[in-house]
Amino acid sequence: MGEAAAGASRGRPRSERARAAVLDAAADLLVTGGIDAVTMEAIAARAQVSKATVYKWWPSRAHVMLESFFSRSTHTIVVDPERTLSEQLTAQLGVLARLFRETESGPLMADLVAAAQADPDIRAALEERWIRPRRQVVIRLLTAAVASGELDPATDIPAAVDQLFAPVYYRLLIGHEPLHDGLAATMVRQLLNGLRPQPPIPAGAG
16 A cells, blocks of 8 residues: 555545535624524535435534534533532533623524524524433433432422523623622532422421
């Protein structure tokens, strides 16, 4: 085998390069032109692939758009197992708030949520590619905390996840209060204070 061929075999496979190019193209179009700019035709042209190649991996523009959006922020859901539950949850909320406050992700997310109300494809892709991965991280953390006895066994975990994330999206979409640095710690503290097991009331007390 020649040197060039050996180098090519060790490089990224062509299909993987094409897939990465599509995601980069969709993300760039979304950032520079907004939702309406992200069409299958525009993605294929920018990535220099055929539309058939794009459809091979994604059923709609919404799915490739949301995956490209999420692919640039996957680092924001990484969990440090050495940290406490409170620190892990605060990190998850804090990085999301900063992402919305300090980058183009905030306005884009607001636009995506608005578009999802009328577009079932965007709504499904938003849930599958953005909402669900973030929720699953927190669900795992809370489930483990319930199993270890750190949280009340009667904890409604899906509702607890809603309680954590909802204020971030509420402030993003309504804009009535800022997404300040202290919000995450406040929400986590208030939630966990309500979910920790309560000591039994002594007989005859009260």
